[in-house]
Amino acid sequence: MATTRQAVAALVLQFRMAAGSDAEASSELRWCIEELLQRRIRPSHHFPRKTAASRLPRTAKAADALELLSTLHGSEEALVRAYSGLDRAERRRLDRWAELRSRSHKPLQYLLRSQPFLGLDITVRPPTLIPRWETEEWVERLITQIRKSLLYQPDRRHPIRILDLCSGSGCIALALAHHLNGQPLPSQPHSQPQFSVTGIDISARAIALARINQRRLGIGNAEFHQADLTDPHQLARALHPEGYHILVANPPYIPRMQYQRLAASVKDWEDAVALESGGDGLELIRTIVKHINQESIRLIPTEHTLEAHNPGPTPAIALEINGCDQSQETLGLLRSIAQIKRAEVWQDLAGHDRAAVGYWS
Missing domain, CATH: 3.40.50.150 (Vaccinia Virus protein VP39)
Incomplete structure (x- = not known):
C-alpha cells in the first residue's frame, strides 16, 4: 500500500504542473481514474482494444468498476484504493496522460476525449x-x-x-x-x-x-x-x-x-x-x-x-x-x-x- 500511495503522490505532482494546485491536480487525477473505470462499463464499440480488465467476465468487471466509482470522489484513501484497482494497462495509460498533461499541457478534456x-x-x-x-x-x-x-x-x-x-x-x-x-x-x-x-x-x-x-x-x-x-x-x-x-x-x-x-x-x-x-x-x-x-x-x-x-x-x-x-x-x-x-x-x-x-x- 505504501508503494501505491507513493505512485498516487507522484501522479498528483505531475498533474499539479499543469493544474496549478494540489486540489485541482487531485481532482484531475480522480477524473482520469473515473474515465478508465467507466471504460470497463461502456459498450465495447467505444473502446475496442482489449485490456486485462476487459477479459474479465462482463458482470465481474462492471461490478468491480462500479464499486470503485462509488467512493472515488471521497477521501484520499478512496483515491488510493481506486488506483490500486487499476490493471497494468490502465496504469500505463494513466502514466501517459500524466506525462502529456505535465510536459505538453494537453488539456484534460482532450486526454479523456469528452x-x-x-x-x-x-x-x-x-x-x-x-x-x-x-x-x-x-x-x-x-x-x-x-x-x-x-x-x-x-x-x-x-x-x-x-x-x-x-x-x-x-x-x-x-x-x-x-x-x-x-x-x-x-x-x-x-x-x-x-x-x-x-x-x-x-x-x-x-x-x-x-x-x-x-x-x-x-x-x-x-x-x-x-x-x-x-x-x-x-x-x-x-x-x-x-x-x-x-x-x-x-x-x-x-x-x-x-x-x-x-x-x-x-x-x-x-x-x-x-x-x-x-x-x-x-x-x-x-x-x-x-x-x-x-x-x-x-x-x-x-x-x-x-x-x-x-x-x-x-x-x-x-x-x-x-x-x-x-x-x-x-x-x-x-x-x-x-x-x-x-x-x-x-x-x-x-x-x-x-x-x-x-x-x-
Whole structure:
C-alpha cells in the first residue's frame, strides 16, 4: 500500500504542473481514474482494444468498476484504493496522460476525449474548441427563454429553424436540438420536430467531429455543413433558402494581442481560427451582422412572435462575447439589424459579460 500511495503522490505532482494546485491536480487525477473505470462499463464499440480488465467476465468487471466509482470522489484513501484497482494497462495509460498533461499541457478534456455540456457527453479532439462552462450557462438560459416564448404552440405549421455559426464540436447545436425538440402533439403524432438546427463551421475536422457527436448521441433534428463565413458562395450553399428564425454563435472573439498571452494549454492545442478575431476580437461578429443586414443570412420572425398573446420576448440572435470590453459595441451592432427590437447583455456566474442577445419583440 505504501508503494501505491507513493505512485498516487507522484501522479498528483505531475498533474499539479499543469493544474496549478494540489486540489485541482487531485481532482484531475480522480477524473482520469473515473474515465478508465467507466471504460470497463461502456459498450465495447467505444473502446475496442482489449485490456486485462476487459477479459474479465462482463458482470465481474462492471461490478468491480462500479464499486470503485462509488467512493472515488471521497477521501484520499478512496483515491488510493481506486488506483490500486487499476490493471497494468490502465496504469500505463494513466502514466501517459500524466506525462502529456505535465510536459505538453494537453488539456484534460482532450486526454479523456469528452466534455459534458448540458447533460450531453460531447466528444472532443484537438484542435476543435473545447466547450466551456461559460457557454453552457448562456445556452441553458437561451433554451429556457425559447421554451417560455415558443415551445409547444399548437398552431405551429413549420419547425423553428435555428442557425448555429462557428459550430465547432456541435455542442450548442446539439444541446438546442436535444432540449428544444418536444414530443409530437397528440393531434399530429407524425409531425416533424418542432425545432431543427443547422450548424456551420469553417473547419472540416470540426464538422466531422460534430457529425460524430450527432450520430453517437442519436439526435436527428440537426445537420452540419462546412462553410467559410467570409465566402458568400460557400455560405449560400450551406444555408436554408427560406432563412432562420433564431441565430446563435460562439464565434472567435479574442483580440490578437490577448491571444498571444493565452495559456499553453489553450494556445498550443486549440485552433487559433476558433479563438482569435482581429485587433479588437470583433472581426467575425461584424461579418455575421453584415450578412444579416445584407440578407445573405436571412433572419425571419417566427409565426408566434407576430401574435398579440406572445408570452415573452423571443430571442432572434445570441452571440458569445469576451467580457465588458466588447459588450457595448456588440449591442450597437445588434441594434443596427432592422428586425431587432431590443438587445441586452447576459452575464455569466462570474459576473462577466458573456452573451449579447437581440430580440424580435
